[in-house]
Amino acid sequence: MYDVIGQGFSCPSLHAVISSTLLVSIAVYIRKHWFTLLAIVLILLTGFLEYIMVFIILLM
Numbered sequence: 001m002y003d004v005i006g007q008g009f010s011c012p013s014l015h016a017v018i019s020s021t022l023l024v025s026i027a028v029y030i031r032k033h034w035f036t037l038l039a040i041v042l043i044l045l046t047g048f049l050e051y052i053m054v055f056i057i058l059l060m
Contacts, residue, residue, distance in 0.1 A: 019042075020043045023039040023042055024039060024043075026039070
């Protein structure tokens with residue numbers, strides 16, 4: 001058997017998953033439309049910035 005250790009970048013990263021889960025949980029709990037919209041925007045922005053960071057790192 002071979003022990004394979006993953007190397008490289010993981011997408012989505014753990015901090016992005018945890019922050020998205022937290023934002024969705026808070027949005028479901030408080031049930032305010034403005035916060036739900038804010039959570040959606042922040043989740044999309046986090047994903048976009050993560051994609052850009054990985055792309056920039058791969059170009060270096």
